[in-house]
Amino acid sequence: MRLDNAALIFPAIRSNRWVNTFRLSLELTEEVDPALLQQAVDDLMPRFPSFYQRLRTGFFWYYLEEVEAPPKVQPEYAYPLTHMSKKEQKTCCFRVLYFEKRIAVEFFHVLTDGTGGLIFLKNLAARYLTLKYGIRIPEEDGIVSLEEEPREIELKDAFQRCSGKFAMSRKEATAYHLRGRFDVSGAMHLITGLVETSALVHAAKECGATVTAFLAAVMMDTIAEMQNGHVRKKRQKPVKITVPVNLREIFHTETFRNFALVLNVGVDPRLTDYTIPELCREYKNQMALEAVPEKMAARIAANVIPQQVLGMRIAPLFLKNMTLRAIYNRVGERKGCINISNLGRVRLPAEMQDRITRFDFMIGVQISYPNNCSVASYGNLTSINFIRNIYETELERRFFTRLVKMGIPVRIESSEV
Amino acid sequence: MYCVRCGVSLEDGVNECPLCGTPVWNPENKKKNPHYNPSLYPVETAGGKYTLLSLLTAAMAIVSLGCLIACFSYYGQAAWSAYVVFSCLLFYVVVILPAWFGRYYPIVFLPVSFAAAAGYLLFICLYTRGKWFLSFAFPLVGIIFIFTYFGYWLAKLDLAPRIKLRLLGLYLILLGAATMMIEFFMHITFSLPMFNWSLITAVLFGALGLFLFIASFIKPLRRAMYRKMFI
Numbered sequence: 001m002r003l004d005n006a007a008l009i010f011p012a013i014r015s016n017r018w019v020n021t022f023r024l025s026l027e028l029t030e031e032v033d034p035a036l037l038q039q040a041v042d043d044l045m046p047r048f049p050s051f052y053q054r055l056r057t058g059f060f061w062y063y064l065e066e067v068e069a070p071p072k073v074q075p076e077y078a079y080p081l082t083h084m085s086k087k088e089q090k091t092c093c094f095r096v097l098y099f100e101k102r103i104a105v106e107f108f109h110v111l112t113d114g115t116g117g118l119i120f121l122k123n124l125a126a127r128y129l130t131l132k133y134g135i136r137i138p139e140e141d142g143i144v145s146l147e148e149e150p151r152e153i154e155l156k157d158a159f160q161r162c163s164g165k166f167a168m169s170r171k172e173a174t175a176y177h178l179r180g181r182f183d184v185s186g187a188m189h190l191i192t193g194l195v196e197t198s199a200l201v202h203a204a205k206e207c208g209a210t211v212t213a214f215l216a217a218v219m220m221d222t223i224a225e226m227q228n229g230h231v232r233k234k235r236q237k238p239v240k241i242t243v244p245v246n247l248r249e250i251f252h253t254e255t256f257r258n259f260a261l262v263l264n265v266g267v268d269p270r271l272t273d274y275t276i277p278e279l280c281r282e283y284k285n286q287m288a289l290e291a292v293p294e295k296m297a298a299r300i301a302a303n304v305i306p307q308q309v310l311g312m313r314i315a316p317l318f319l320k321n322m323t324l325r326a327i328y329n330r331v332g333e334r335k336g337c338i339n340i341s342n343l344g345r346v347r348l349p350a351e352m353q354d355r356i357t358r359f360d361f362m363i364g365v366q367i368s369y370p371n372n373c374s375v376a377s378y379g380n381l382t383s384i385n386f387i388r389n390i391y392e393t394e395l396e397r398r399f400f401t402r403l404v405k406m407g408i409p410v411r412i413e414s415s416e417v
Numbered sequence: 418m419y420c421v422r423c424g425v426s427l428e429d430g431v432n433e434c435p436l437c438g439t440p441v442w443n444p445e446n447k448k449k450n451p452h453y454n455p456s457l458y459p460v461e462t463a464g465g466k467y468t469l470l471s472l473l474t475a476a477m478a479i480v481s482l483g484c485l486i487a488c489f490s491y492y493g494q495a496a497w498s499a500y501v502v503f504s505c506l507l508f509y510v511v512v513i514l515p516a517w518f519g520r521y522y523p524i525v526f527l528p529v530s531f532a533a534a535a536g537y538l539l540f541i542c543l544y545t546r547g548k549w550f551l552s553f554a555f556p557l558v559g560i561i562f563i564f565t566y567f568g569y570w571l572a573k574l575d576l577a578p579r580i581k582l583r584l585l586g587l588y589l590i591l592l593g594a595a596t597m598m599i600e601f602f603m604h605i606t607f608s609l610p611m612f613n614w615s616l617i618t619a620v621l622f623g624a625l626g627l628f629l630f631i632a633s634f635i636k637p638l639r640r641a642m643y644r645k646m647f648i
Binding site for chain 1: 420423424425426427428431434435436437438453519575644
């Protein structure tokens with residue numbers, strides 16, 4: 001299987017220490033039975049062929065090859081999002097982990113994005129619950145029938161179809177970068193803030209914004225404050241948040257593979273000291289301007305058109321990698337301060353709801369950002385996951401303290417002892 | 418349980434607030450993380466690297482010392498073993514020394530590496546009683562160093578693309594000129610014919626550099642180049 005357009009970048013920029021992975025997990029009401037979980041993983045294989053893939057290296061490109069056997073489920077053995085080695089990527093590009101009541105799936109980003117991963121995890125949980133309790137789960141809210149054949153639209157690279165004819169420039173101002181003392185062990189530290197969704201929605205509504213906009217605004221405010229502490233006002237750089245946009249909703253498609261594009265939304269702190277409602281307004285306006293089908297198609301075209309250039313196609317892989325890496329360094333991460341990836345409210349069929357208590361979403365750190373943030377809500381619980389590969393927790397502390405000061409109670413969990 | 422500093426609610430059983438590190442007083446501390454299993458965290462991965470580096474250092478020291486002893490016991494002076502020792506030193510300074518640090522700092526290591534290379538050549542020149550160091554080897558190393566160093570900064574500096582393109586053009590033109598300089602040094606040192614091959618490289622680099630330099634002033638051309646070739 002060919003890599004989809006967004007996935008092309010991930011093998012090119014991976015290194016021995018870093019690879020772009022993300023993780024989705026859910027918590028059940030009872031302890032996980034590994035044998036049944038393994039059975040569920042096996043059962044999903046014919047229905048989700050685009051997930052059971054391993055990454056191979058060809059002379060001209062990377063490609064995905066179906067695995068012979070489904071991966072073995074493993075007990076959680078280290079910190080979340082442990083580095084997925086090249087050897088492991090050659091075996092299978094995702095892993096299924098369990099720990100007490102939790103089932104987690106960690107994906108290499110070549111396979112899918114957060115939305116696709118969520119569909120997989122939901123179906124895995126549905127299959128597991130069916131095996132364990134013998135309940136019948138209706139095919140709604142992302143649950144699919146395992147008897148059916150996979151549909152063609154699910155396996156297709158939607159970028160090629162939705163690409164516009166004209167490419168939009170990727171030119172943007174470079175954003176302020178957070179820094180810290182890098183943890184040489186390579187461990188990713190996690191701090192989770194658990195918030196009541198109703199409180200968050202209420203606070204967001206007071207600012208006239210959605211939850212994502214509100215969280216992005218709080219984050220921008222936090223980072224602007226941190227920048228004030230380090231950089232003189234005159235020399236400050238824009239504070240921008242990288243927000244992945246789920247293109248499935250914009251282009252009405254149901255692919256299971258990567259189909260998201262990031263937008264950088266932000267403000268220039270030199271202009272004024274923005275308040276949170278003002279930041280929410282900025283977010284809303286910029287999103288309304290950018291997240292429209294025409295502009296998104298042009299943004300996709302900027303990625304798709306170079307892929308079709310003959311010179312690029314016949315170049316050997318190492319040249320392609322060098323080019324992609326150079327482009328990524330120029331236009332990839334430098335344009336934002338931090339990611340906020342909001343999976344939104346996770347919906348499940350009523351039969352599953354009382355057996356699942358919580359959903360979590362985590363994305364690994366980027367190459368040069370030390371922090372990353374991802375959000376998922378389920379029921380009345382929103383989990384805000386901050387992951388970092390530095391020792392400092394300044395960003396997390398300021399962010400959550402700010403929420404507390406705004407009257408939103410926060411409960412903190414961490415991956416440390 | 419709450420953190421007195423951050424105001425966030427904490428789990429039972431934590432010793433300190435994960436955000437600010439403020440200690441939490443809790444008589445019933447269980448000291449077990451209910452969510453993850455940190456006792457199974459892999460040990461520091463960098464450990465293997467340092468062991469390997471120490472072993473390499475030791476191996477090179479032993480080889481150099483062994484060669485010196487063998488050479489002295491046979492000839493009574495450091496004959497061929499001097500080459501071994503200096504080669505080991507050069508390799509050590511260029512490859513192993515930077516590896517001790519977590520990341521490569523070109524601003525320090527590049528000059529050090531080139532100085533080591535120049536020193537090595539100086540040693541060979543003196544040892545073989547050659548007369549080519551000052552008039553050829555030293556300028557050659559110097560030229561390569563200057564171009565590597567400025568090339569690094571050119572790639573690293575955060576400049577507007579058009580300025581970068583302009584500088585790249587100038588860089589290539591100068592590189593062309595430098596090849597002519599190298600051949601000139603070869604001419605005065607080894608009495609080789611003047612400007613034999615360097616004219617070709619100078620013209621090639623010069624033309625390419627001039628093209629980029631001019632292109633940096635023409636916006637549509639620059640755009641087209643970026644779209645097609647990511648330059």
